[in-house]
Each structure stands twice: as structure tokens, then as C-alpha cells.
Amino acid sequence: MPEYKQFLLADTAEGLTEAEIVEWKVQPGDEVKVNQIVVEIETAKAAVELPIPWAGVVTELLAEPGQTVEVGSPILTVDVDPNGTASPTPSGNGAEPASADSGGDTSGGKGEEEMQPLVGYGSKGSAPAKRRPRKKAAAVRTGAPEPVQTVEVVRPRTAVEDMTKPAVPPSPASASTFVPLAKPPVRKLAKELGVDLRTVPGAAQGEVITREDVLRAAEGTSTPPAATGAARAAQPAVDPATRERRVPIRGVRKATAQAMVASAYTAPHVTEFLTVDVTPMMELREKLKNSPEFAGIKLTPLAFAAKAVCLAAKRTPDVNAVWDEDAGEIVYKDYVHLGIAAATPRGLVVPKVRDADSLSLAELARAIADLTATAREGRTPPEDMLNGTFTITNVGVFGVDGGTPIINPGESAILALGAVRDMPWVVDGELAVRKVMQLSLSFDHRVVDGQQGSQFLADVGALLSDPAVAITY
Structure with missing residues (x-):
């Protein structure tokens, strides 16, 4: 059955309390490997790319680009057992038992600290393959069917998940969380020219946006689109009544x-x-x-x-x-x-x-x-x-x-x-x-x-x- 883990924003330097999400490197539905870069953040000191401490499938992004998140807050959810091969031994009433030596832990008796390597996450974790065979064998011995976890299955699809459908362009309601693929210099150029990367042809299909794509989009753009996320903070709208613009103090x-x-x-x-x-x-x-x-x-x-x-x-x-x-x-x-x-x-x-x-x-x-x-x-x-x-x-x-x-x-x-x-x-x-x-x-x-x-x-x-x-x- 699915086993979900939340990736917490780590303290990447001494005394940091918050960071801004700059760019997601993955989307819901993507498979990730241990140590794969999943997000770029901007702290008060520098831009940092964070690796994921587990392998699995991304199920949900919990923060949007441009959003400031406190250290220790969850920013990403991963299903570390997407194939359902690590289901625990069911009890007589179909509930999941908590063994005395695991204290209710469903990670096969291994403490959570063993599953959290890399920056800000303590010691290196053990591979899921080492715990799956024992749990599966236990289920076979009991002869009972594997229980189905429904907590996460019944949740509605998020706007970010809808964006991963290649044939459907981003809708206005979900545009705030859609992150097109483009290198930092291309993003900078788009920002300078007032081009919304989400509107560039091919962005919704997951294609990598190039400099030429941005220049072509700029030639056909009469008015700059409304900025969101980090771009909103960098180029806030001017209030026509006061002729002032306000920029959040951060980073x-x-x-x-x-x-x-x-x-x-x-x-x-x-x-x-x-x-x-x-x-x-x-x-x-x-x-x-x-x-x-x-x-x-x-x-x-x-x-x-x-x-x-x-x-x-x-x-x-x-x-x-x-x-x-x-x-x-x-x-x-x-x-x-x-x-x-x-x-x-x-x-x-x-x-x-x-x-x-x-x-x-x-x-x-x-x-x-x-x-x-x-x-x-x-x-x-x-x-x-x-x-x-x-x-x-x-x-x-x-x-x-x-x-x-x-x-x-x-x-x-x-x-x-x-x-x-x-x-x-x-x-x-x-x-x-x-x-x-x-x-x-x-x-x-x-x-x-x-x-x-x-x-x-x-x-x-x-x-x-x-x-x-x-x-x-």
C-alpha cells in the first residue's frame, strides 16, 4: 500500500529560519531517486539545490515558487512504496498492528532517523528493499489480504497534478503552481522582457524553454503578463491610487x-x-x-x-x-x-x-x-x-x-x-x-x-x- 513521507525544508546553513522556493525540479507523478535534486531554494545567504533523501514517486508539492517557507516545514510529499510491496502484517480486525519494538513505526522496525540522510536530515537511511521482503512474507503467512490505505487515495487532485497532463494547457486557476522547464539564464531573460514562461508554446507539454522561444514570445507580446511567485516579489504592481509599489522584505x-x-x-x-x-x-x-x-x-x-x-x-x-x-x-x-x-x-x-x-x-x-x-x-x-x-x-x-x-x-x-x-x-x-x-x-x-x-x-x-x-x- 502507499507509504507517504514528507520532505522537510532543511537548515542549509547556520541559523537560517526560512527560505524561498525558487523552482521545483520535479512534479507530482515523477519518480525520484535518492539524492536527486528536487527543488531550488533561496536563503538569506545563497541559492541552494536540495536533494531528496528517499526514492519513490512525488505525490504533492506543498509550496509554490516564490513562497517563503519556515525551516522544518513540509514542502514535498513522496510515496516511498508506490508498488505496495511494503505492507505491514494485518491483525485479526484488519488494522495495522504496532509492534513493541517498533513503537508503532511502519518502517519495518527502523527508526525515522535512519530514513533521513543528506542536508539537515541526520544519518544515512537504509534501503527500502531490505525491509520489504520480510513484511510481504508475513502477509503471505497469515493468508489475509493486504489492507488498502485510502487516506491519500481519496484526496482530490491538486492543481499541480493537473498541470502534468501533457495534452492540457495550464488553466488560470492552476497557473500559480505550474513551473515550466527553463535554465536560469532563460528565466532571467524572460523576466527582463516581461514574458510569462507558462504561456510559451511547449511549456505545458514539458518541453524545455530556450532563449529563442522567449525572444519569439516577446516579439508577439503586447503587454507583460501578471507576474507570480518570485517574479511578483521582484516586480510588484504599482498602486494607481498611491503611485507606490511595495516589496516584501525577505531573503x-x-x-x-x-x-x-x-x-x-x-x-x-x-x-x-x-x-x-x-x-x-x-x-x-x-x-x-x-x-x-x-x-x-x-x-x-x-x-x-x-x-x-x-x-x-x-x-x-x-x-x-x-x-x-x-x-x-x-x-x-x-x-x-x-x-x-x-x-x-x-x-x-x-x-x-x-x-x-x-x-x-x-x-x-x-x-x-x-x-x-x-x-x-x-x-x-x-x-x-x-x-x-x-x-x-x-x-x-x-x-x-x-x-x-x-x-x-x-x-x-x-x-x-x-x-x-x-x-x-x-x-x-x-x-x-x-x-x-x-x-x-x-x-x-x-x-x-x-x-x-x-x-x-x-x-x-x-x-x-x-x-x-x-x-x-
Whole structure:
């Protein structure tokens, strides 16, 4: 008989309380295998794909794309015994007996914790095949017919199940839960062009929607369709009466706001500024571009700044420490997990380059490029968002000269890089046009004194204005 299990939303990182359903990878009626990816979710830290801990047949989706679900809530129902081969031994009155050693468990005497592997689900489960023969044999010995479970059989079909019928297009009533097949870049393009993927020809038949399909649909679309789910949150309708639109505070935006408020009202911030002539750095950058070691590497001022921060932090370890209020201690880190603030479509995220102080300039440049590209795609693993020791934010890419950045919680300093500009500068008593950049350092005054913050900022500036200084460190 059918045996249903509910797949719970797991905590994919430390302290998460909720996540948003981005895309279902399966539909009711689909067969799934152990470890198969069934859903993509968006947490406050990153987009994550979740695998299913059992094999079976999907019977119901309990959340819609765009819906925010609390950790621990059921989001999917799976029939792990669709062929009815694991029916328990019936009792004299046709009821299912609960054995003394199983405590009423119908999993063949094995605890539920053994059936829940993977992320957030504890230990690895046992295969259903190991328990089915014993139960089936017991039913044969009694000579009694297998009982039929009717609880789930009599439930009405859901709108999502109706969508799986290949010959029937999605109806307006069920459109909110129908998820067409398309890759993330295609979904992004559709969102930008105002194309509802559910209306693209072939979507209802389960065909994979391509970029060309979206472009053809856009040419024939006079008005953008109403958005649902995640698209509704990203592009809310404007109220004609107030000429305002309201966006729910969730995901990355919610997490960023909470972290910044906590930091601003906990750590006493001090910000110092330094304007430096980075002409030698830019000249070295041009030379290194032609070096075989840097072939295919995008060498940016951010990479030079990252290397300078790692070197300067060794001379001023206070900027790489953290104030532990609960323990009454200042914790000094003998490693640099360098956070790189990245602006993404989901909001501001700060993935980390692990042990950045042990990397060469070329390795740092490559790591930063990979890190930011992954972040913009929303694919940063949750573990790469944790336990940073120092952060760099490059506001110069937006043409901004400087600012007063807020320290990330768990750190004691953050450096903002301004734009590199051609400006008049005095060199050896003569006025010349040079490449100039402004540095802005914010630090926690509980950990870092003015002298230490100034020394660190001066060291970073010296390394950027004359990279040869690095050999003296």
C-alpha cells in the first residue's frame, strides 16, 4: 500500500529560519531517486539545490515558487512504496498492528532517523528493499489480504497534478503552481522582457524553454503578463491610487538589513580616508597582463588591494581580530578569510576567499573573479558566506570615490576602494596627471585604536602607490 513521507525544508546553513522556493525540479507523478535534486531554494545567504533523501514517486508539492517557507516545514510529499510491496502484517480486525519494538513505526522496525540522510536530515537511511521482503512474507503467512490505505487515495487532485497532463494547457486557476522547464539564464531573460514562461508554446507539454522561444514570445507580446511567485516579489504592481509599489522584505535584503543594524548599533565605527597615487600599481598591472603567469586572468585594482590588505594585516593584526562580548575576549585570527562585497540581482552578498593571505597575486585575482561570478549567479555555497575576518567593498566600479562602509558582524574592519581617476598630483615638486584612488577604512574602535587603524591604512596605501614596498614586509 502507499507509504507517504514528507520532505522537510532543511537548515542549509547556520541559523537560517526560512527560505524561498525558487523552482521545483520535479512534479507530482515523477519518480525520484535518492539524492536527486528536487527543488531550488533561496536563503538569506545563497541559492541552494536540495536533494531528496528517499526514492519513490512525488505525490504533492506543498509550496509554490516564490513562497517563503519556515525551516522544518513540509514542502514535498513522496510515496516511498508506490508498488505496495511494503505492507505491514494485518491483525485479526484488519488494522495495522504496532509492534513493541517498533513503537508503532511502519518502517519495518527502523527508526525515522535512519530514513533521513543528506542536508539537515541526520544519518544515512537504509534501503527500502531490505525491509520489504520480510513484511510481504508475513502477509503471505497469515493468508489475509493486504489492507488498502485510502487516506491519500481519496484526496482530490491538486492543481499541480493537473498541470502534468501533457495534452492540457495550464488553466488560470492552476497557473500559480505550474513551473515550466527553463535554465536560469532563460528565466532571467524572460523576466527582463516581461514574458510569462507558462504561456510559451511547449511549456505545458514539458518541453524545455530556450532563449529563442522567449525572444519569439516577446516579439508577439503586447503587454507583460501578471507576474507570480518570485517574479511578483521582484516586480510588484504599482498602486494607481498611491503611485507606490511595495516589496516584501525577505531573503538577502532582510539578512543584510539585520546584519547592518546589528553592526551599526553594536560596534563603535570610526572611518578614516586616504587618497593615494596608484600610478605605479596601474603600470605594473599593464606589465603583468603580458606575463604568462597572468594569462587569462582578469587583473583588477581589487586584486592588488586584496594582496595589500593581507600583507598589511600581518603588521597590524588588530584589524583582523574580533570582539567577543560573551567571552570577554578579543580573538586574533592568524589567517585572513577575505570577504568580497558583491552586488548581485538578489542584493548585497559577501562571499569569502579562504586563507587569502596564503595566495599569490595571480591566485587571489583568479579566486576573486570566480567568487564574484558565482555570487552574481546566486550559486555561492552557504559555507562560503560564513566566518570572514576582513572585508573589501569596491565602490569604485560605480564611479564613487569613497564612503563610510559598515563593518560586517564578526569582523573589526572593512576597506572601501574608490574609483581610479586621472587627477593633478604633485610629483617631485612638479604638477602631473596621475592615477589617483581614495581608500576608506571603517574599524571597530573597541578593537582597533586610531594609531593602529591609521598604520594599517597607510600600509595599504603605500603598497598600492608603490608595489615594490611589498618586499620590505
